[in-house]
Amino acid sequence: MSKSKNNLITKHYSGKLGNQISLRNLRHCSVMAILPDASSKGPSAKQRAHQHLFKKASRYARSVYSDPFLKNIYEKKTSKSLTVYKLALSDFLNPPVVHKIDSSGYKGKIGDMIMVDAVSRFGLRQIKITITGPNGEFIEEGNCILDTFHILWEYTVTAEQSPLPGTTITATAYDYPGHKGVGILKL
DSSP, X not given: OEEESSOTXXXXXXXXXXXXXXXXXXXXOEEEEEOOOOOSSOOOHHHHXXXXXXXXXXHHHHHGGGOHHHHHHHHTTOOSSOOHHHHHHHHHHSOOEEEEEEOTTOSSSTTOEEXXXXXXXXXXXXXXXXXXXXXXXXXXXXXXXXXXXXXSEEEEOOSOOOOOTTOEEEEEEXXXXXXXXXXXXXX
């Protein structure tokens, strides 16, 4: 794909050139690309699943315009080529990721701290911690809060637990479209 700005020849062109090249204008920029291969076979199961996901992402992106809170989140990141719609679409298609659960401050005592490093392209709505014992028994669950520097998420332990070996800490990060990313740490 090639792009050109203010080119006198392709400035107002759109459509296809023969059966090989597609021309279009995108935000004051001429774009030339190879035409996609239009296969005579129908889409595969994987392609149909992706099309279904993209339709859901498109519905979400359109719905953002009617929610002032969400619209404001995406408007802050818009640029010449990135609209609220495109940003919301991208956010829907890219779920959050939990990179690390830091349990170095967790000794099984009330008030201990567990830190979570998680990201989403446009911010996280919530991170929930669940702690289970060595045999899978529920110990506690609660929400993290963003630290002072807005980098890591902190969870303050509310239940005493001992012994620690075999304990599982699960961090679940939720983004604005409602997707979740999960990180699991076994002690």
